Amino acid sequence: MIHGPPSLRQFLAETPRAAWALAGTPFRWRAALDGAPRGDGGPVLLLPGLFNSDRSMLLMARFLRSLGHAPHGWGLGRNFGQRSIGTDGAALFARIDHLAQASGRPVALVGVSMGGIMARLAAHRVPASVAQVVTVASPYAGPARATRVWRLYEWISGESVDDPALLALADEVRRPLPVPATAIWSASDGLVNGLCCHVAGEPGCHAVHVPSSHYGVQTRPAILRAVAQALAANCPTAATSAMVAGTAG
Template sequence: MPGPTDLPVADGVLAPTARMARREWRTALELATAAVRTRDLQEWPRGDGHPVIVLPGFLAGPESTVFLRAHLRRLGYRTHDWRQGRNLGVHPGLGEALQDLLLEVHDRYGRRVSLVGWSAGGIYAREMARALPHYTRSVITLGSPFRGHPESTRAWRVYQLLNRGRHTDALFTEEARAARAAPLPVPTTCIYSRNDGIVAWECCVSEPADHTENVEVTASHLGYGHELATLRVVADRLAQPEGGWAPWAATPRGEVG
C-alpha cells in the first residue's frame, strides 16, 4: 500500500478502462461469498454499540448499503442510513442536512459517531467529519475519489449531466479540490482497490497524516460494501477503542486472516 514517500499522483490520472469496468460483474460473486462467510460471527471483531452512519455512492441509494448495515448491526453497532434517498450528487443544503443527521445521531446515543462512506458517499463523510470533528469517532472511505478530479472516474459524464450550475462548478476549483484532499483531524481509513473498475485508485488514497491510513483490498468498486476482505477491514477499524487507534495490520493482498 502507498507509504509516506510514495503517494501516487492523482491529478490527471486516467479513469479505469472499459475492460476494467466490465469486470465489475464480480460484485455478484463477492456478495454471494460474503453472505455465506458472515453467517458465523465468532471470528469477527465485535462492536461496542457506538453509532455508525453509512453513506451510499453516486447513483446508489439505501438499498445498496443494506448488507453492510445489517452486518455491522449484527456485530453490535447502531447503524443508520444517510436519509437522503438516492445519491444524485451534491445539491444546496446537502451538507447542512448531513451535519444535522450527525448531530442528531450523536445526541440520541450520547456517543461519537463513525462514518462509513462508499465512493462519493465517502467524500460526504469526510466533509461531515471535517465540519464536526468533536462529534465524529472515525471515518472509513470505500473507493472514494477525494483526491484529484472526478473526471478520473467513469461516472464523471453522468455526474455532469445531473449536476450543473455555479454550485457544482465551485466544487471543482483547484482550491476546493485541495481542501477535500486535506487529511482529517479524526482517525481515517481510506480503503482502495487496484481492481476498481469505476474510480482510479490513485484518487482514493490519502496524504500521510497522524491517525490516517490507506488500506488496499481486491474488491470491485460495486463490491466494496460486501466484499469479504473489505468487510473485515471495516469491522476491525470500527472495533478499535475510542482514543486507542492503531494502524491496520494488513494480511497479504487484503485477505481475511
C-alpha cells in the same frame, strides 16, 4: 501521480466481477463474521454511493449490527450529491449532530464512494460530532476525471466538476482530517482510479488495500471485515464521548 481513470479492461470487467462476488457472498459471510472485532454499541452512520440509497447499505448494516455496533442509514434518499445533503452539506451535518446528541457520543462515519467524500467533508465541518471516518472506494484524493463516472456525476447532480465552488470543496475534503480515518481502496477498481482513494502518508489516515470491483463493494465480505477492523481500531475514548455528551447538553 494519478494519470487517469481505470483501464477499459478493468471497466468492462466490473459487472461480471460484481455479479460473481455477490453470488458468493452467502458462502463467505460466516468467514467474514467469525473473529471480526466487536463494536461497543457506538453509533455508525452509513453513507451510500452515488445514486444509491440506504437500501444499498442494508447488508453492511446487518453485519455491523451483528458485531455490536449501532448502524444508522443517512435518511436522505438517493445520493444525488449536494442535491441530497443540502447547500454546503447542511442536511447531512444536521443528521450527524442529531445522532451524536441522541447517543451522547461522536458518530463513526462509513461512506462508500461519493458517500465517503461526504463523510470527509462532514469530519472537517462538524469534527466534535464525528468519531472517525472510514471511506470505501472513495475517490477523494484525485481529480474527478480520474474516474469513469464523472460525466454520470454531472448528469445526476446537476453540477460541473469544473465548478470553482466544487473544486474548493474537493480541496477541503482532500486535506488531512481532524479525526482518525481509514481509506479502503482497490487497485483493480474498474470505475475509479484506486490511487484517488487514499493519500500516501496522510497523517491520521490508515490506507487498506482490499482487491475488489467497485460495483457492490459494500457487500463484499473482505470489505465488511476491513470496515469492522477499522471501526474497532479507532473506537472513541470514554473521555471523548463524555466531552461530546456535555456539548450536546
